[in-house]
Amino acid sequence: QKEVEQDPGPLSVPEGAIVSLNCTYSNSAFQYFMWYRQYSRKGPELLMYTYSSGNKEDGRFTAQVDKSSKYISLFIRDSQPSDSATYLCAMSAHNYGQNFVFGPGTRLSVLP
């Protein structure tokens, strides 16, 4: 079993749809949870950062962490074609910025 699992997609949705992206993990020591967006031929960019369990909202993006189920989610409301990218979850046990473990990424296409 991989340490972090993520549905690779691709996921295609119409513009304006609500998108749900999910990751599961096996290491209960993870405390820091991140979502990155990666456009083709670019480096990942940080979208959301959450420490421990709970929800966090930033504009159209909401991140949820359920440590008891070892499950994290990213919701995108009113999805736009510019949201088309690969979404990577990442997590870390000790310190933000160190020893991240990334999921394999989910490719999302938002169709106009």
Added chain:
Amino acid sequence: ETGVTQSPTHLIKTRGQQVTLRCSSQSGHNTVSWYQQALGQGPQFIFQYYREEENGRGNFPPRFSGLQFPNYSSELNVNALELDDSALYLCASSLDRDEQYFGPGTRLTVT
């Protein structure tokens, strides 16, 4: 403010050769992390340098080595290249190991 830059953009090497990849961190940042991203996979942590000292290492063999300079730029060196080393190599910089900003990566192909 200058973002994270990496050079070269693309590189083709032969199995058994050695390669050096370079990263210039964002202005004011003192921490650099290196990642390997194989096609269709998420990035895998190689190591991190903080104030010129190695500060954490992932599950990569010793032929992957690095260096951080006094200006906090960094190099990743890979010896005895193998076909499986073909990947996108990403550098990320941060201030005091906080939020990371990624560069565009170097695409390495080993033939």
